[in-house]
Amino acid sequence: MAEDTSKFDTSGITEWRSIVTLVVFVLTNINVLFPFHIPLFIPRWAYNAFHDALSAIRVLRRRPRRADDERKAFVRYNFPMNFVTAPLIADLFLLAISAIGREEVRGGTIGADHISPLDIMLFFITLAYIAISIDASGLIRWLAYKVLLWGGNSGHKLFFYLYSFFAFLGSFIGNDPIILSGTPFLAYMTRVSSNIQHPRAWVFTQFAVANIVSAILVSSNPTNLVLAGAFQVRFVDYTVNMIVPVVVTVIVLFPCLLYVIFRQEKLIPKSITLHELPEEIRAEKPKNPCIPYARGAAEEEENLHADDEKGKLIELAEIMHPFLDKKSAIFGTVIIATTLVVVLVLNAVKPTDGELPVFWVTLPAAVVMFCWDISVGWLGRKETREIAHNGRRELEQARAQRAAETGVTVPESGSRTDLGSGRDDATSEKQSQSAAPEGLEGDAINVGKVPRVPSDTSAGKESCVDVEHPLEKDLPEPTTLVSLVARAWTWSRKTFPTATAVLSLLPLALVPFAFTMFVLVQALVTKGWVPVFAYGWDHWVNRTGTVGAIGGMGFVSVLLCNFAGTNIGTTILICRVLQSWVAIHEHNGIPISNRTFWATVYSMALGVNYGAFSIAFSASLAGLLWRDILGRKHIHIRARDFARFNVPIIAISMVIGCAVLVGEVYIMRDTEPYVSS
Secondary structure (H helix, E strand, O other): OOOOOOOOOOHHHHOHHHHHHHHHHHHHHHHHHOOEEEEEEEEHHHHHHHHHHHHHOOOOOOOOOOHHHHOOOEEEEEEEEOOOHHHHHHHHHHHHOOOOOHHHHHHHHOOEOOEOHHHHHHHHHHHHHHHHHHHHOOHHHHHHHHHHHHHOOEHHHHHHHHHHHHHHHHHHHOHHHHHHHHHHHHHHHHHHEOOOOOOHHHHHHHHHHHHHHOOOOHHHOHHHHHHHHHOOOOHHHHHHHHHHHHHHHHHHHHHHHHHHHOOOOOOOOOEOOEOOOOHHHHHOOOOOOOOOOOOOOHHHHHHHOOOOHHHHHHHHHHHHOOOOOHHHHHHHHHHHHHHHHHHHHHHHOOOOOOOOOOHHHHHHHHHHHHHHHHHHHHHOHHHHHHHHHHHHHHHHHHHHHHHHHHOOOOOOOOOOOOOOOOOOOOOOHHHHHOOOOOOEEOOEEEOOOOOOOOOOOOOOOOOOOOOOOOOOOOOOOOOOHHHHHHHHHHHHHHHOHHHHHHHHHOOOOHHHHHHHHHHHHHHHHHOOHHHHHHHHHHHHHHHHHHHHHHHHHHHHHHHHHOOOOHHHHHHHHHHHHHHHHHHHHHHHOOOOEHHHHHHHHHHHHHHHHHOOOOOOHHHOHHHHHHHHHHHHOOOOOOHHHHHHHHHHHHHHHHHHHHHHHHHHHHHHOOOOEOOOO
């Protein structure tokens, strides 16, 4: 069989398509770091004709007739250039100029060199459904409430308990559920405390520890899945090698956070005083926040009274009177524990005739969990529909009363369903049927936004649907495809609140991003750029040895998380570089030692997990989610503050982790030649 030279051949990098490929890769990663919108101006007549055609076949409602719009010759579309669209456009451009072809697309989707993007995404999404469903049951919020009670009035004790709680729980279910429920909990807790002047110590600590412990299990982070697949690492072996550096990091980092980085009394006071929750609120039965309008007017009141006693009382109820679906919590815990055990066992005794795709285990488990959520929703549909109906009526009455008092019509805003807050848009079904076309905002259409009612995943963006058209007559609107979807979604949210909430919170945007980034990196491999990076890495290791490999890879992986398409894009790129590094040594007949190779691999594992809390929010998708949740809870963190407070945390964490890893590889690894699978 002819030797595959693509992993060590650099002769093609001077060809113009190779140069364009590298430039496109760099620009794409810059775009992921700094997203923006491109305004596209469409002739009014073309837009009207297209909209009228869709109206004629009952896809959209009739086009609203507004005099101001008709005088404008163009309609502006704001096309988003972000982590979803930028890599896709880059791939399409490279296909158009024949810089990539079938080989790169197949390698980036089906898989190549033991990395199977399809298997990885199926495994991660299905396991994420189970983890988020457990979160939706209220278990994490309820456990955090119990930890809060154990901490009592001692600020340092509570800080330690919450730190340990997030570290322990995150080790098993990953960072996303911890961020989804833990972040709103901390936001409320710090706001209702009379002597915590700023929440930064609590929220930055939670974000850091959630990402640190996600390095323990392969299943906790898609970066770990990519790494394990690329180098044929058994899940048990991965955990055995990572658990000691991670646990030591967690232990040593705590006093550094408490007594050095966040030592000010105003951040972590020695004594914490929380407001008292009235008995009448305690006596009420907590409502499932997944049910639309479950909080009634409380959401509106929370925003209006964010800085007064009434607002603090509402926020206090969120943490001191949590909802818990005990049956779903127990069932979900059993499902995820069983799933992880089965995955670890099967992976440890993987068959000799080929690898068993791990999603064969997680997919049935996710289906079982989904069926449970559907069944629970259907059996309790009468109660959930009544709660949704009463909550919506209460919210509409509160808004009408406020409008009467102020004389100003209160705008309705759409927002993402938050498992921690129960936030939901308050647009009625009737208004959803008579709303303007999707994305219409005056004379501008934002392609990146979604209709208010059918979707809960707008991630806090203001709805761009204008519900008032003074020049239109009140004519009955025919049923359209959009209105049918809106009604179906509204019905499903009231009937199956948990299932629909979990589906809306799944990190589905990760799927196209991962596939397109795999294709881009595969293009760098075939065009000779990855071998160039591999030769550079080889020179560094030859000069610095095993210790230098650990320190260098730790630094590079953390840095690239901020500039190479998040920590997922970084993992994909570095895995390909290390595979080429191995191929170069095999071609030259000079093997890499086991100690140096595995030191490099596990140092990268530390870097791509820890790198999520470093310089930029976009170092990980979890960072973007964390920022969005905090913003909705009136805690706004600037980009420079994110870097300023995280730099000392990431520096301490990486020094500890890498130092422990040095000792570990010298004890556990020999200098025998590494042989690739």
